[in-house]
Every structure is written in C-alpha cells, then in structure tokens.
Amino acid sequence: MGIVRRQGLRNTVISYFGLGLGFVNTALLMPRFLDPAQVGFTRLLLSVATIYAQLAAVGFASMGIRYFPFFRNREAGHQGFLPLLLGLPMLGFAVVTAGYWLGRPLVLAPFEPADAVLLNTYYGWGAVLALFMLLYSLQDAYLKGLYQTAFSSFLQEVLLRVLVAGVTLAFGMGYLTFHQFVLGYIAVNSALTLLLTAYLAYIGELHLRPTRAALQVRPVGELLRFGAFALLSNISGTVISSIDSWMVSSHSGFDANGVYTTAFFISTALTIPFRSLYKIAFPLLADYWKQQDMARMADFYRRTTRLNTVLGCYLALGIGLNLDFIYSLMKPEYAAGTTIVWILLAGRLLDGITGVNGLIVVTSPRYRFDLVFNVALALGTVGLNLLLIPPLGMVGAAWAALLALTSINVARTWFVWHAYRLQPFDYRILLILGAAAAAALAGWLLPPVHSLFVTMLLRSAVLTLVYAAVVLLTRAVPEAQPIIQKLTRRLRH
Incomplete structure (x- = not known):
C-alpha cells in the first residue's frame, strides 16, 4: 500500500496547485487578454472535443480501471491489455468521426453566420483535439491500473495549465495572432498525450503487441456491457458540464458564451472544499456499507453536510461580495456575467449543502440508481436550457443549472431517506444559514x-x-x- 499512499499524497498536492492555476487561467488570465467571443469559441471547441472523445471511448477508460487487475502480469505484457484497451475506442473514433463530418451542416446550422464561419475554419482541428484527448484518457486509465497516477495528474493539472497560460500571455503581448493562439491551444492539449506515451515507454509499460490471450481473460461481452454502462454514466456528466456552453453559443453567440463560461469558472472556486471532502468520503462510505454500520454513516452524513454548509456559505459570500474586484481584473465586457455568478453560486452551494447523497447512492447496494439520477440530471439540464435560453439568453442557462441541480438533489436526498432512513439536516444548519x-x-x-x-x-x-x-x-x-x-x-x- 506504500505506493498507493505516496501516489495519493502527490495527487493531492498536485490537485490543489492545479485548481489554483486553473482558476487563474480560466477566470482571470484569459478574460484579461481575450475578447469574450474568443474565449467563448475556445471553450466551445474544447467542449465539442470532450463530448467527441467521450463517445468514441465507448466507456473503455472506466472499463480499463475496473478490469485491469484481471490482466495484470508484467512479464507477459499484461496479456495484451493495452492494445485491447485502445482497439475498440479507435474503431469508435472512426465511427464518430464519420458522423462528425457527415453532420457538419447540422452542427454549424444553429450558429450565427460569423460564428459558423469561425467554427468551420477549425472544424477539422476539433477532430484532431478529440483524438488526442481520447488517447490521453485511455492511457491515463491504464496508468491508474498500474498505480502510476502522479505523472499524469501533473501533466493534466499543472503542466497543461502552465502551457495554456504561456500561450495566453504570448497572445496578450502580441507575439501570436488569434489563429496561432488557437493552434497553440490545441497543440499544448495534444502534447500531453505524447508525453504520457513517452512516460509509459520510460517505465517499461508500453506493451503494444496484440495477443489472443487478451480475448480470453474475461468474456469480451462482459467488457462491452460494462463499457456501455460506463459510457451512459460518463456522457451524462459530460453533457451536464458542457451542453450549456454549446447552447449559449448557438443561441446567443460566442461572445455570450465567453461571458457565461467565465462566470461559470468563477463559481467553481466554491467547489474546491467539496471535492476535497468527497475524496475522503468515498472510501469511508464504502467501508460503512461493507460493515453495515448505518449509525456511523448517519453521523458522517450530518457532519459532512454541516461542514460543507459552513465552508460553502463563507466562500459563496466571499466570492459574491467581491465580484466588482474580480471583474475589475478582466476586460469590461465580462462584467455582464455578475448575475450569472450569483445564480451559479446558489446552485453549487445547494449541491454542497445536500451533502454526500450522491456518494451514498453510488456506494450503496442500489448503486445503479446513480446512473438514473445522472441521466435525469443531463436530460433536465438540456430541457431547461431549451426552455430558458431563448427568452433569457445566457442568464437562462444559469437558471437552468440552478433548477436542475436543485431538482436532482432534492430527489437524491429523498431517495436516501426513503431507502435507508438517512437525512443530513438538523437545527444547526439553520443556525449556519442565519x-x-x-x-x-x-x-x-x-x-x-x-x-x-x-x-x-x-x-x-x-x-x-x-x-x-x-x-x-x-x-x-x-x-x-x-x-x-x-x-x-x-x-x-
């Protein structure tokens, strides 16, 4: 377990440092040097590539983590696991790419003419970015199975953000045109995949020779079924985090998306303590389920909800009351997102206050309901965006996020209470809110x-x-x- 503890400690340090860098990049640095339309286009391109890569992966990144222990045998090259892990997603990428190119007119149709021209210019580069993101996610899953996660975390959380900051500064200082900035942005995202491949070769784990043994370790049908289940769960999360950017861009333009996504990233600062707590909560809850210790689980549920409430309220108010200062660091056009930040902060705060209901569900015997909730949240997000963006624009997307998060957390909290008689609230929550x-x-x-x-x-x-x-x-x-x-x-x- 020594390697797990060492890798875990390194990942924790890297994650916190990376979160800080990410906030500086997305909420401060890029809005200072790029116009809202330029930021909006860049983030839309990344969202398109993310969904593209997720569909192509057919859930095999999650499958790789789940099933690698059955293949583990370094002397035998892990019985051809890496070629198996890469093979079907490459076929999936070919299928998705065909649909991506054939559906080009449909993809571009919702956008304003000027935005459609810009997106069309870099349409092919979206496929290139998606390919490298796909390969990165698969290699990262392989490294997780090897308990070698610190280097990939460093690449994703730190190096990528430093390189993006460098490209942004180069553009802001006039060394790059916007065209060169976009290509540089794609290049630094793609370069991580090559570095990860080089790292696998360096540690002697780049086993690319296919073997028939890989098809015999576990039934291929079982791998495919698990991959399909994982795809539904993963794509729901991706839709939740990306669809609003797409819909704001198509309805209101890239400039509105730049304002909206910048406000979105400002509000993410509120989630930092929640994410840290959930990393600890996940294994603890799994252990409580194993021991059937419902009393300790109930106590943990209330304590974490209370802690999330006290920290969340403080951070939400700290951000909200100082938005004038935060927006003074950017170009004036971004200040139109002030209302959006407040709405998104309310949604994220509610998500934190409802505690660890999602983790209780996913670690419980009824874990399949987590997929139901994720799909419902994705469909609700899309539906509310369709309903609210036309009359309210980018503010409608923020209200859609708030309403979707509120609805799903009320449903999850009720489900945990109905199924297990666990609920996280007591009178102290009212005292904290007061x-x-x-x-x-x-x-x-x-x-x-x-x-x-x-x-x-x-x-x-x-x-x-x-x-x-x-x-x-x-x-x-x-x-x-x-x-x-x-x-x-x-x-x-």
Missing part, C-alpha cells in the same frame, strides 16, 4: 471606498469576523469548540 445572512448583510452595508482592492479587503474582513463570531457564539459547528477551547487556554497562559 450566520451567513447576518455576515452577508454586514458586508453588503459596508460602503465602497476609493479602491476596489481596499474595498475587497474590508468586506472580506467584516464577512469573516461577523460570520465566525455568530457561528461560534451559537455553537452551530460543535467540531470547532475543542479548537476554540485550546486556543483560549493558550492565550490565558
């Missing part, structure tokens, strides 16, 4: 001063002091009391 309301009012009433930066510091200080004081005085978070008592004893001595 503290958040008091802190929000105090921060909002603080008048702005001559400098947006100084105003940001003052509002953050007031928010922190009022929020912490009310939370501690009401004992809304019992876990914090031992820490306060320890600090108090030290101050007295």
Whole structure:
C-alpha cells in the first residue's frame, strides 16, 4: 500500500496547485487578454472535443480501471491489455468521426453566420483535439491500473495549465495572432498525450503487441456491457458540464458564451472544499456499507453536510461580495456575467449543502440508481436550457443549472431517506444559514471606498469576523469548540 499512499499524497498536492492555476487561467488570465467571443469559441471547441472523445471511448477508460487487475502480469505484457484497451475506442473514433463530418451542416446550422464561419475554419482541428484527448484518457486509465497516477495528474493539472497560460500571455503581448493562439491551444492539449506515451515507454509499460490471450481473460461481452454502462454514466456528466456552453453559443453567440463560461469558472472556486471532502468520503462510505454500520454513516452524513454548509456559505459570500474586484481584473465586457455568478453560486452551494447523497447512492447496494439520477440530471439540464435560453439568453442557462441541480438533489436526498432512513439536516444548519445572512448583510452595508482592492479587503474582513463570531457564539459547528477551547487556554497562559 506504500505506493498507493505516496501516489495519493502527490495527487493531492498536485490537485490543489492545479485548481489554483486553473482558476487563474480560466477566470482571470484569459478574460484579461481575450475578447469574450474568443474565449467563448475556445471553450466551445474544447467542449465539442470532450463530448467527441467521450463517445468514441465507448466507456473503455472506466472499463480499463475496473478490469485491469484481471490482466495484470508484467512479464507477459499484461496479456495484451493495452492494445485491447485502445482497439475498440479507435474503431469508435472512426465511427464518430464519420458522423462528425457527415453532420457538419447540422452542427454549424444553429450558429450565427460569423460564428459558423469561425467554427468551420477549425472544424477539422476539433477532430484532431478529440483524438488526442481520447488517447490521453485511455492511457491515463491504464496508468491508474498500474498505480502510476502522479505523472499524469501533473501533466493534466499543472503542466497543461502552465502551457495554456504561456500561450495566453504570448497572445496578450502580441507575439501570436488569434489563429496561432488557437493552434497553440490545441497543440499544448495534444502534447500531453505524447508525453504520457513517452512516460509509459520510460517505465517499461508500453506493451503494444496484440495477443489472443487478451480475448480470453474475461468474456469480451462482459467488457462491452460494462463499457456501455460506463459510457451512459460518463456522457451524462459530460453533457451536464458542457451542453450549456454549446447552447449559449448557438443561441446567443460566442461572445455570450465567453461571458457565461467565465462566470461559470468563477463559481467553481466554491467547489474546491467539496471535492476535497468527497475524496475522503468515498472510501469511508464504502467501508460503512461493507460493515453495515448505518449509525456511523448517519453521523458522517450530518457532519459532512454541516461542514460543507459552513465552508460553502463563507466562500459563496466571499466570492459574491467581491465580484466588482474580480471583474475589475478582466476586460469590461465580462462584467455582464455578475448575475450569472450569483445564480451559479446558489446552485453549487445547494449541491454542497445536500451533502454526500450522491456518494451514498453510488456506494450503496442500489448503486445503479446513480446512473438514473445522472441521466435525469443531463436530460433536465438540456430541457431547461431549451426552455430558458431563448427568452433569457445566457442568464437562462444559469437558471437552468440552478433548477436542475436543485431538482436532482432534492430527489437524491429523498431517495436516501426513503431507502435507508438517512437525512443530513438538523437545527444547526439553520443556525449556519442565519450566520451567513447576518455576515452577508454586514458586508453588503459596508460602503465602497476609493479602491476596489481596499474595498475587497474590508468586506472580506467584516464577512469573516461577523460570520465566525455568530457561528461560534451559537455553537452551530460543535467540531470547532475543542479548537476554540485550546486556543483560549493558550492565550490565558
């Protein structure tokens, strides 16, 4: 288990550093140097390639992680597992590519004429980017089976973002035209795949010779069925995260998509503590299910929900009250996304407050319902976007995200209660929400001063002091009391 712990620690450090870099790139650096239409087009191209690669993979990235242990045998080249892992997705890529080219008129039809011309110019490059993203995801799955994940995490979380920042700065300083920027953006995303291939060769795990043994280790039908199940689950997640960008672009143009996706990425800062907690929660919940320890699971459910609420409210208010400062770092056109940030923050906060209901479902004996919820969320997101974007534009996409997240989390919370009699709420959640309301009012009433930066510091200080004081005085978070008592004893001595 030593290698797992070492790789896990490295991945944690890399993930946090990468999240910071990603926020700087997508929410600050690119909006500072690129116009909204340029940002909107770049992100749409990436969304198209992501969905393209996901369909072509036919769920084999997840299959690779699930079934590699049955093939593991380094001396025998893992019995031809890597060629098997790559083979069907390459066939899938050929099929999807045929549909991609034949459906070109249909893909371009919803866009405004100027946007359609720009997308058409780089249409073929979308296929190139999708191919490299597909190969990367498959090799990454293979490395996860080998317990060699730190290097691929470094490439994806750190190196890619550093390279994107470099290309963006080169464009902003006038060294690159927009055409060269787009090609550079595609190149740095594609280069990771080649680096991952080189790494596999370096560690002696690039076994590309096909063998008949690969078809005998496990029934091929079983692999395909699992892949199909994984494809449905994965594509639902991709649709949820990408379809709004596509629909905003097609209805309102690339400039609106640039404003919308920038607001979207600003709101993602709220999810950082949730993601970190879920990494810990997943194995713990699996262990509770194994032991059938429902009492400890119920306690963990309430504690994590309380922790998510207290951290989520603080971060949401910290971001929302300081949007003037955040948008002052960008081109003025992006400030149109202020309302969108508030709506998306509400959706993400609700998603966090409802706790770990999704993880409880996916680790439970009724784990297949997780697919039902994911598909329902994807269909709901698409339907609400179709309903709300025409009358409300990019703000409609934000409302669609909020309503879809609210509906699915209410359904998941009810399902966990109905199936297992577990629910995450107690009176302390109301105390935390009350503290958040008091802190929000105090921060909002603080008048702005001559400098947006100084105003940001003052509002953050007031928010922190009022929020912490009310939370501690009401004992809304019992876990914090031992820490306060320890600090108090030290101050007295």
